[in-house]
Amino acid sequence: MNLEFPKGFLWGISMAAFQYEMGASPDSVDPNSDWYVWLHDRQNVEKGVVSGDVPENGPGYYDLFRVDHGWACWLGLNAWRGNVEWSRIFPKSTRDVKVHVDAEGGAIRSVEVSEEALKRLDEMANKAAVNRYREIFEDLKCRGLKLILNLYHWPLPLWVHDPIKVRDTGGREGPRGWLDAETVVEFAKFAAYVAWKFGDLADMWCTMNEPNVVWSIGYTGGNFPPGLNDYALSLAAAVNLVQAHARAYDQLKEHAGRDAQVGIIYAVTPAEPAADEDREAAETANRVMTHWYFEAITEGRLAPFGVGGERREDLKGRVDWIGVNYYSRLLVKADERPPGYRVLPGYGFACKPASKSEAGLPTSDFGWEIYPWGLRKAVNMIKRYGKPMMITENGIADASDRHRSWYIVSHLYQLLKAIKVDGADVRGYLHWSLIDNLEWASGFKMRFGLIYVDMKTKQRYPRPSAYVFRDIVCSNGIPDYLAAYAEYPNILSGA
Ligand code: BGC
Numbered sequence: 001m002n003l004e005f006p007k008g009f010l011w012g013i014s015m016a017a018f019q020y021e022m023g024a025s026p027d028s029v030d031p032n033s034d035w036y037v038w039l040h041d042r043q044n045v046e047k048g049v050v051s052g053d054v055p056e057n058g059p060g061y062y063d064l065f066r067v068d069h070g071w072a073c074w075l076g077l078n079a080w081r082g083n084v085e086w087s088r089i090f091p092k093s094t095r096d097v098k099v100h101v102d103a104e105g106g107a108i109r110s111v112e113v114s115e116e117a118l119k120r121l122d123e124m125a126n127k128a129a130v131n132r133y134r135e136i137f138e139d140l141k142c143r144g145l146k147l148i149l150n151l152y153h154w155p156l157p158l159w160v161h162d163p164i165k166v167r168d169t170g171g172r173e174g175p176r177g178w179l180d181a182e183t184v185v186e187f188a189k190f191a192a193y194v195a196w197k198f199g200d201l202a203d204m205w206c207t208m209n210e211p212n213v214v215w216s217i218g219y220t221g222g223n224f225p226p227g228l229n230d231y232a233l234s235l236a237a238a239v240n241l242v243q244a245h246a247r248a249y250d251q252l253k254e255h256a257g258r259d260a261q262v263g264i265i266y267a268v269t270p271a272e273p274a275a276d277e278d279r280e281a282a283e284t285a286n287r288v289m290t291h292w293y294f295e296a297i298t299e300g301r302l303a304p305f306g307v308g309g310e311r312r313e314d315l316k317g318r319v320d321w322i323g324v325n326y327y328s329r330l331l332v333k334a335d336e337r338p339p340g341y342r343v344l345p346g347y348g349f350a351c352k353p354a355s356k357s358e359a360g361l362p363t364s365d366f367g368w369e370i371y372p373w374g375l376r377k378a379v380n381m382i383k384r385y386g387k388p389m390m391i392t393e394n395g396i397a398d399a400s401d402r403h404r405s406w407y408i409v410s411h412l413y414q415l416l417k418a419i420k421v422d423g424a425d426v427r428g429y430l431h432w433s434l435i436d437n438l439e440w441a442s443g444f445k446m447r448f449g450l451i452y453v454d455m456k457t458k459q460r461y462p463r464p465s466a467y468v469f470r471d472i473v474c475s476n477g478i479p480d481y482l483a484a485y486a487e488y489p490n491i492l493s494g495a
Contacts, residue, residue: 004477010428012079016153019437024060033087033155034163038225053443076473083150087157088129109314113192137201149202153209163225178237191248195255207248210267211241223441249318265323268378281334281341323392329374365397372410379418395432397446404465406488413486
């Protein structure tokens with residue numbers, strides 16, 4: 001197999017506003033989101049739910065964006081995925097702005113945002129933030145980078161979600177964020193506004209990043225806001241997140257132009273069977289975690305977590321391209337108890353940090369097994385929906401940079417196989433991450449950057465792996481001198 005990527009392949013990085021923006025000037029601090037409050041909450045810090053690291057000590061992209069765009073150019077990139085932070089644009093409630101909503105029970109079937117409503121939203125928007133985003137996007141475009149603009153990468157404005165109140169009342173009192181269908185309507189207004197305001201600058205759109213991580217970690221005992229553990233609430237959040245995607249899709253088509261290419265980004269984690277008799281269990285896991293979502297937004301069949309099967313025409317055909325985020329796999333065994341499978345410790349995401357998995361494969365600082373073959377599987381899982389794909393995140397927490405170069409080469413090799421052998425239509429690869437940043441509840445310890453950031457001085461220094469990635473990008477393929485690492489980590493494990 002020749003190790004070149006197709007002509008016109010997009011090479012880029014992904015970033016999230018909350019993880020990158022704050023840190024350089026007092027003006028960059030945005031205290032108006034649920035995540036900001038969540039990371040500062042004393043109880044969360046004392047109980048170790050969060051690390052104690054706070055975003056205002058971060059890499060400072062809001063002020064230093066030109067520096068980071070310069071690094072992207074040095075790497076030879078031609079694409080950049082970022083997002084507009086909802087709480088910056090609308091720190092105060094937009095609930096009073098009237099829009100036409102077609103709703104039935106909790107189902108939000110359509111939202112219409114008129115020109116007049118857009119003008120009202122414009123009066124309410126934080127102009128300094130709108131102008132800063134315009135400066136950032138114009139700078140990217142001037143440097144020849146394609147802008148892939150995302151609307152939601154996790155923080156919600158406080159007027160939409162009070163994570164502490166929701167946590168302390170077990171989800172009864174709010175504002176309750178994704179637990180309420182009203183959030184779908186407010187998100188549609190935000191989507192309409194961003195499309196109207198930045199439609200001239202975005203080359204591609206996505207509505208949200210990894211809705212599946214939001215409804216799972218936030219509501220099944222994880223450390224994301226609102227930190228609940230309740231299946232029914234997780235389900236409610238999932239349904240609202242699907243609807244929010246569909247309604248935002250409609251707004252982007254309406255206000256950014258019918259030819260706007262609107263995608264969704266999903267954390268695609270292939271479940272693999274531990275043994276032959278666990279094959280059905282692995283299929284169930286993939287349906288529960290992934291396929292039901294794509295069936296909803298392509299066919300209009302809503303069966304959250306694989307249960308039920310309501311017809312929802314208003315969800316059908318609501319995706320033009322699919323972003324696959326891939327980090328590792330899950331190994332599953334059949335289980336008599338619902339949902340019919342259990343995850344085996346010692347593999348995939350369930351390993352010890354910086355050690356080896358039960359399969360003898362190295363793990364990251366996070367304890368995620370380095371498993372490049374899973375990227376090919378993830379792409380093949382999504383191929384059946386017949387849409388162009390892009391790898392929108394792939395990377396490793398590896399502070400010492402001892403694995404990152406081989407991680408990149410081996411994953412790209414599997415991606416080449418998906419494209420050339422399996423015929424998958426993958427148009428680009430966006431690495432996570434360009435620079436070190438705030439890894440949500442885990443803070444600054446997890447370092448995903450190709451470029452190291454000294455969080456005190458805000459200086460950036462490229463790691464050795466950045467040079468490797470640059471060579472790959474500049475030759476649009478895996479150069480000869482790196483080809484031997486395509487089979488990594490077998491080399492280390494002897495597998
Ligand atoms: C998220 C990023 C995060 C990365 C590494 C993805 O799930 O989209 O925000 O930093 O994983 O954990």
